[in-house]
Amino acid sequence: MNTEGKVFKYPDNVDTDVIIPARYLNTPKAEELAQHCMEDIDASFVKQVQPGDIMVAGWNFGCGSSREHAPLVIKTCGTGCVIAKSFARIFYRNAINIGLPILECPEAAEEIAAGDSVQVDFDSGTITDLTSGKSWHAQPFPPFIQNIIASGGLLASLKKEA
Amino acid sequence: MQGMTMTQKILAAHAGLASVEAGQLISAQLDIVLGNDITTPVAVNEFEKAGFDQVFDPDRVAIVLDHFVPNKDIKAAEQSKQCRTFACSHCISHFYDVGKMGIEHALLPEQGVVTAGDCIIGADSHTCTYGALGAFSTGVGSTDMAAGMATGKAWFKVPSAIRFRLSGKLPANCSGKDVILTIIGKIGVDGALYKSMEFTGEGVSSLSMDDRLCICNMAIEAGAKNGIFPVDDVTKVYLQGRSEREPVIYAADEDAEYEQTIDIDLSAIVPTVSCPHLPENTRAAAELSDIRIDQVVIGSCTNGRMEDMETAYRILKGKKVAEGVRCIIIPATMQILKECIERGYVSTFIDAGAVVSTPTCGPCLGGYMGILAAGERCIATTNRNFVGRMGHVDSEVYLANPATAAASAITGYITDPKEA
Numbered sequence: 001m002n003t004e005g006k007v008f009k010y011p012d013n014v015d016t017d018v019i020i021p022a023r024y025l026n027t028p029k030a031e032e033l034a035q036h037c038m039e040d041i042d043a044s045f046v047k048q049v050q051p052g053d054i055m056v057a058g059w060n061f062g063c064g065s066s067r068e069h070a071p072l073v074i075k076t077c078g079t080g081c082v083i084a085k086s087f088a089r090i091f092y093r094n095a096i097n098i099g100l101p102i103l104e105c106p107e108a109a110e111e112i113a114a115g116d117s118v119q120v121d122f123d124s125g126t127i128t129d130l131t132s133g134k135s136w137h138a139q140p141f142p143p144f145i146q147n148i149i150a151s152g153g154l155l156a157s158l159k160k161e162a
Numbered sequence: 163m164q165g166m167t168m169t170q171k172i173l174a175a176h177a178g179l180a181s182v183e184a185g186q187l188i189s190a191q192l193d194i195v196l197g198n199d200i201t202t203p204v205a206v207n208e209f210e211k212a213g214f215d216q217v218f219d220p221d222r223v224a225i226v227l228d229h230f231v232p233n234k235d236i237k238a239a240e241q242s243k244q245c246r247t248f249a250c251s252h253c254i255s256h257f258y259d260v261g262k263m264g265i266e267h268a269l270l271p272e273q274g275v276v277t278a279g280d281c282i283i284g285a286d287s288h289t290c291t292y293g294a295l296g297a298f299s300t301g302v303g304s305t306d307m308a309a310g311m312a313t314g315k316a317w318f319k320v321p322s323a324i325r326f327r328l329s330g331k332l333p334a335n336c337s338g339k340d341v342i343l344t345i346i347g348k349i350g351v352d353g354a355l356y357k358s359m360e361f362t363g364e365g366v367s368s369l370s371m372d373d374r375l376c377i378c379n380m381a382i383e384a385g386a387k388n389g390i391f392p393v394d395d396v397t398k399v400y401l402q403g404r405s406e407r408e409p410v411i412y413a414a415d416e417d418a419e420y421e422q423t424i425d426i427d428l429s430a431i432v433p434t435v436s437c438p439h440l441p442e443n444t445r446a447a448a449e450l451s452d453i454r455i456d457q458v459v460i461g462s463c464t465n466g467r468m469e470d471m472e473t474a475y476r477i478l479k480g481k482k483v484a485e486g487v488r489c490i491i492i493p494a495t496m497q498i499l500k501e502c503i504e505r506g507y508v509s510t511f512i513d514a515g516a517v518v519s520t521p522t523c524g525p526c527l528g529g530y531m532g533i534l535a536a537g538e539r540c541i542a543t544t545n546r547n548f549v550g551r552m553g554h555v556d557s558e559v560y561l562a563n564p565a566t567a568a569a570s571a572i573t574g575y576i577t578d579p580k581e582a
Contacts, residue, residue, distance in 0.1 A: 013351055013440060017548045022527035026230060026237035028203040040550040060352040060385060064546060065527070066287040068204055068303035089356050089387055090287055094303035144187050144317070154305050155212035158313060 001122040003080030003101070004130075005053035008045060009114035010038075012058035016070040016091065019062065025069060033069055034076035051078035054120065056112045058084065062091025068098060075100040081120050083127060083138070085109045096145055097154040103127065103138035111136075165415025167323040168390050169358040172298040172412050176281040184322035184419070192222065193297075193407075194256075194276055195310035196284030198266055198523075199227040199238070202245045204304035205285055209311060217252050218314035224256035224275055224284075225249050226266040229523045231259075234530040264495025264521045267291040267379060267463035271371075272495055277401055278393050279410025283307065283316050288463050288545065290381045294374035295401065296393035296411065301382060321387045323358040324349075325420040328365030330429035335579040337473070338373030339465055339543065339563035342380040343434040345426065347444030355385035357421065360414065365428045366391060371400045372469040379464045380545050383441040433578050435541070436561035439549045447566045448578040457540040458489040458571040459552075460564050461519075462526045465543035466494025468501060470564040475507045477568035477582050483515035484574030490532045492519045516571070528552045534559075541570045 018040040020033055027033065038045040055074065061084035062070060071094045074082060082095070085106040095102045101122055108127045112118060116131035125138040141149065151157035163181055166174065174182040176190040197205055202225050217223050225245055230238035242259075249257035256275055263269065267288050270276045278296035282289065285307035292299035302316070310316050326345065346353070359381045361374075369377070374391050381389030391397070393411045401409050433447040460466075460474050471493055483489040491511050493499040499520060502508050508518050525532030526544040534540055534553030540560070542552070547559035560576060569582035 015546075015548045017527070017546065017551050021550055022200075022229075022529055023533075025200050025529075026235055026241060028207060028241065040555045060355065063351060063385065064287065064548060066285055066289075066301040066303055067201065068285075068305060071303075072204075086352065086355065088352070088385060090301050090303060090382075093306060097303060097305035097309075142187065154309050155208055155214075155312075158309055159212055 002120065003052045003054065004119040005050060005080055007054050007056050007112055007114055007116045007118050008049065010055060010057040013060045013063055014057050015064035016062055016067050017064055019070040020067065020073045025067065030072050030076045034073045037073040037077050046077060049077050049079060052080040053078065054118050055079055055082045056109050057082065058109060059086045061087050063088035066090045068094045071095040071098055071100040083109055096148055099149065099153045105136050105138040108136040108138065164419055165417035167358060167360055167418045168392065168412055168414040169298050169323060169360065169388060170320055171414070172279060172281055173318060173320055182320045184320055186320045187317060188320060189315050189317050190281050192283055192310050192314050192316055193280040194222055194224055194282045195307060196224045196266060196282065196286065196289060197307045198229055198286055199231060199242050199245055200229045201285035201304045201307060203241045205307040205311065206244060206248045208305050209308040214312040217311045220253045221255045222314065223254050223311050224270060225254055226258045226269060227260065227263050228265050228521065229527065230529050231263065231522060262496060265463045265466055265523055268467055268494035271295060271375060272497060274404035274406045277405040277407055277409045278397060279412055283310050287382045288379050290386065290388050291375050291379040291463060293378040293381065293388050293390035294371060296391060296397055298388055298390065300388045321356055321358045322421045323360045324354055325423045326359060326361050327363040327423055327425045328361060328428055329363055329425065330365055330427045331368040332428045332431055335433055335565045336431050337563045338369060338376035340431045340434045341426065341428065342377045343436055343441065343444050343561065344431055346380065346384050346441050349384055351383060351440055351442045352385040354381065357386055359384065359386045359389040361389065361391050367394055367396065368428065370469060371396055372467045375467065376464055383545060433563060433566045435566065435576060436547055438547050438558040438560065441547060441561060447562060447576060450576040453560070453576040454539065454574060455487060455541050455570055455576065456538040457532060457534065458487060458567050459525050459532055459540060459542040459544060460567050461492025461494060462523065462544040463494065464545045465564050466492055466498065468498050470543065471498060471502050471507055473564040474568045475510055477565060477579060478514040478516065478571070479510050481514055481572045483571045487571055487574050489516035489571040490519065490525065491516050492522060492524065494521055496521060525552055541567050541576055543567050
């Protein structure tokens with residue numbers, strides 16, 4: 001599995017309140033929520049993002065609220081992958097559970113610039129910046145988590161076991 | 163065999179294992195699975211989409227309508243309705259609708275739904291609050307809630323721990339809020355990422371249950387998986403006659419391994435404020451006396467409990483809220499609201515020029531009941547001060563304890579409560 005796209009770059013401690021402000025959480029509908037993804041720190045994101053594009057961020061991405069709406073809107077916008085120096089733990093869990101690909105790679109997250117074209121190979125964990133020509137290897141997921149992802153999310157994996 | 167932390171002991175017992183170690187992946191039995199009016203609809207959709215038709219135990223699922231109720235708009239009403247329908251069709255015994263609801267993390271301990279020794283997940287990040295009772299409790303997303311409701315189990319990576327060794331006693335006008343803000347200021351918003359925060363030491367016994375609930379509530383604001391207090395006489399007195407199930411007491415092994423030990427002298431704590439836009443931006447309230455405010459919020463799952471109301475009453479009694487300041491007081495449960503009425507606190511609050519609302523998370527997350535306009539500033543006893551958290555992206559939230567918030571309401575500026 002691969003994704004390739006343009007990079008949207010964000011700072012440290014991007015919280016779930018800016019990923020999807022709570023004022024919109026009066027609906028569980030992903031398409032409706034996704035229109036407001038990143039609105040409070042990057043109002044142009046939703047207009048510019050193309051399928052497969054990549055978010056690159058600093059430390060502690062997705063901190064704050066447990067709202068699963070956060071990884072859900074990022075995925076629904078067509079984002080192919082989020083690369084960060086680190087993820088807040090509930091966001092990390094939620095992303096795996098709903099099938100939003102995420103990679104923890106501090107070096108890549110530091111060096112990749114906004115607007116670069118980046119390719120990610122999820123099987124090997126290889127991140128390639130096609131603009132700068134550099135590449136990195138992200139930490140692979142433990143087999144237990146790979147199984148959840150391969151099954152298509154947590155509930156699908158539970159159904160498979162049952 | 164390496165000794166285990168208190169968290170590790172609870173997880174091992176719920177995984178049916180003699181011992182666990184940090185980093186190990188386990189599947190643990192759950193005592194309570196919690197959701198609210200925002201996260202439950204997403205969980206219900208996932209639960210039904212996956213083809214589950216039964217919850218593992220209708221007495222072990224708790225659904226609390228608290229974020230947008232009484233419903234703030236039509237869409238919120240639809241979400242509440244979906245929760246209500248699900249709770250009714252699955253005979254969920256711990257379903258709390260308007261009239262008996264409260265803010266979930268104040269309500270479940272108060273009603274004895276959660277107890278010492280429990281393993282709890284909740285689709286709300288502040289589920290870590292119940293660690294105050296000596297339980298393992300952590301926030302998850304809606305899909306984890308759905309899986310928990312279906313199977314009664316959840317997967318966890320066993321956390322390592324940071325030990326906070328507390329000594330001394332808190333000075334006047336300080337509370338658990340100042341302890342946790344001071345700690346977050348010290349270690350940062352990801353200082354305990356993926357880890358347990360284990361509070362120990364002789365200082366623990368001087369902290370009330372409300373202080374402990376407040377401290378564990380904000381463990382997530384340091385990135386932690388959970389916060390936890392040992393079970394002592396204060397816990398036992400609190401649980402007595404309240405807990406629905408028999409509490410189980412776990413204690414850390416003498417040789418438990420901690421990644422780090424941080425000593426906190428409670429007597430050196432001062433009224434503390436987190437400045438925008440991260441909880442780690444802490445300053446002493448006394449240093450911020452030139453910050454003018456437009457609004458005060460006293461309430462939330464962090465500080466809407468009885469002691470918080472007592473503090474607000476003590477400071478606002480016979481005083482007036484400053485001209486141009488809105489002061490919003492939100493007791494966290496119906497029981498607390500009723501007690502505030504019976505003790506005459508509500509009359510005092512109204513005489514001071516404050517408003518009192520029925521329980522709701524409302525303004526804390528920018529839902530309703532106190533939204534800020536561009537350029538406005540609020541001092542709040544809530545838990546997050548992120549960009550746009552309480553309203554407009556150009557508004558600001560300062561986090562503080564109830565004494566500081568109430569003192570600031572009187573002066574219109576951030577005020578150390580000793581000046582009030």
